[in-house]
Amino acid sequence: MSEAFTKSMARNIFFGGSLFFFLVFVGLTIHTTRELPERDHRENINEMVVLGKKVWEDNNCIGCHTLLGEGAYFAPELGNVYTRFGNSKEAIKGFIMSRPVNGIPGRRSMPQFNLTEEELEGIAEFLKWTSEVNTANWPPNIQG
């Protein structure tokens, strides 16, 4: 078994291989960004949706919830909450407004974030927009 196994060839394979696949990845990412508009309906992003995303981030909702399956697994998935709540923004806003300040004894509970009416409208718009993104019909059912 007199095979040659040299460090210089291994190094070349490392540099050549990773560069090649990184370029392929960048190429695919560029192609993805070109195909995204008709999948994520970005034309529906109005300033309320933008405010909603800011409210989502400023209150660290991702710390308990998952959004399109990514985040914390403590509270329900919110990617399709708009459809689960019967396509009604009022239901979402009502739920958030009515969170008890000291929570529910013995059970997990969502804190009261004291959002203004505009922020509530924003977060509802943001969740509505997110539910309309084409996610290859994920999640499997309405429960998310």
Add this chain to the structure above:
Amino acid sequence: MSKNTVLFITWVALIILTLIAVIVGESSLHISSTLLIVILVLGAIKAQLLVDHLMGLRYVAGPWRLALSLYSIVLFLIITLIYLLV
């Protein structure tokens, strides 16, 4: 036979096998299962010729020739089974 002539013969054989496969493939619109097997077997033969002579693994020590030969044969076999059974 010198190495170069073996290469030349392999090359010619590969081209002929390719042409046969194309003729068989284009002979009918919907490939019957027998023609399917013929094409895939031709593919396996070509792959074996390439591995043995062009890659030069014919007389190489170690599992390399076996691995490469098995690669194409097993792959063609699985694909044939998928096509025929599923």
Add this chain to the structure above:
Amino acid sequence: MLNTSTKSPLPGDVAMWVLILAELSVFALLFLTYAVNRQIHPELFFNGQQQLHPIAGSIITIALLSASFFVALSVNLFKQQKSRRAAYAMWTAVSFGLVYLAVKSWEYQQLFDLDIGLSTDSFFTFYYLLTVFHLLHVILGLGLLCYVASKLLTSKWHEPNIMESIASYWHMVDLVWLILFPLLYLVH
């Protein structure tokens, strides 16, 4: 076997062969997924295959096979210390590679004219992923062949390990096409 010929060493570097085995397994996974999906949507795949051009496919196959032949020939000549003739063989291989590139881009042009893209449907996702992925490997391979060919011509370059490794890489790329061609073009 008649003549108990002596066992020759593996051509090229083991590191390259690890890469070759990795690439072959990626393509194997893609081929198997293709076969399974074809059985799931037989007519979609059949219609897709009708858009392809088997004649162009066979020219490509013959071009790649010839390139492989000249690469193998070049390695033999190189071992017989005929560097200059090995270089010419290598440049011939490169020219066959260019034939492949020309015919392949013609094929893509036909599909682009019909507005068929990567996400048109499941068949063409497979078609583009498989063939473009293979194309990129051929382009990388051509770069390596050009490197070797120019080295052979100029200095007293004598690196059998690099020469054989690059030749083995090229043969791997050709082997992938040998499997891809019947699968995509012929079996419909």
Add this chain to the structure above:
Amino acid sequence: MKFQSQAVAKPYFIAAIVLFIGQIIFGLVMGLQYVIGDFLFPAIPFNVARMVHTNLLIIWLLFGFMGSAYYLIPEESETELYSPKLAIALFWIFLAAGVLTIIGYLAVPYATLAHITGNDLLPTMGREFLEMPTITKVGIVIVALGFLFNIGMTVLKGRKTAISMIMIMGQVGLAVFFLFSFYNPENLILDKIFWWWVVHLWVEGVWELIMGSILAFVLIKTTGVDREIIEKWLYMIIAMALITGILGTGHHYFWIGAPEYWQLIGSVFSAMEPIPFFMMTLFAFNMVNQRRREHPNKAAVLWALGTAVMAFLGAGVWGFLHTLAPVNYFTHGTQITAAHGHMAFYGAYVMIVLTMISYSMPMMRGRAAANSKASQTVEMWSFWLMTVAMVFITLFLTGAGILQIFLQRMGDSPQNFMVVQERIQIFYWLREAAGVMFFIGLMTYVASFFVKGKEATLKG
């Protein structure tokens, strides 16, 4: 210790262990909140505890990586560190930024923290693992630049080995990909796609380079095997890691709105991602078998072998469990993901830092090569306690995930999320118990530093 300036790594490792303890404490808090819903509510809601848990993990691993680099680079380059004073200064800056951020999470509501730290100027907060205020992110970048400058200058003026070059590539990659955390577009889908450039290309890309170079360094020192062989294997392992890992990012693009060809690319390439970890296990065991010397630091060798195995199990096997698109369709966003996350992070990155600490700390505390026999035994106890506890945590979360999928995602009458969470409480209780076991293991680990005794001799 060949070079005095390597001692700079000591404070980094001490800070790493202290923050590690903090991380596990908040892990226990969260584990309890899973079973006792209103535990510490509303003082420390779950999302705050989670931020502290995950950010402490990242900060202490970064401390560990930087400490490992400060110990490894001078010895590899056979020259003193360029500027030990800069390293210490950066240490205090990074520690201050980290501690202040954690205090910020705990002291004020997150929205207030965002407002105080001027998140409106350049909003980058509120995203998983990147919850730290924008100013902290800027602080991290400054520390990273200073750190890279420091080790870069050291390598420039010294011997260049594959191990130090790969360590530097890994650290530079870490810094470069962290810059993507500043990109926070209004379009959630674009935000997610490039968020994975930070998270995935860290843990399944450049961090594997850092891990590989540390493992190779420790193996050379403990087994005495020829550098040429070890570095050849190292290059092959990290080549396979990047070849499969970069396009492996696709397994995060299945369900977040990206085109559906990612389901094919992501599945195929991430199915190959266990291979570099399998090669790393072969590599570690092979080198230890072919060792040319008996290194007295048995604990470090155990950690090195343990890292290879647990990385393969956690990142490789548990990763493959849910990486294929048809499977991921059901497991995405369930406890299966949490199970993989725990064992992968512990097996690959926590353990490699502990390996380096276990190898280098005795020498930084004035011993020739290893702690006393007694101390090493306690340390080995902590290894088994923590590793077994982590296996249990992963098994219990996998059980929880499978039941969750069965109840919530399968069948014709899927149940509501909160109802399902009630049904799988048993697994969360068991997981909390395993978490306590892990904490005991960690305490044992800390105790092993204070066990006295005659130093184990250098045999052979």
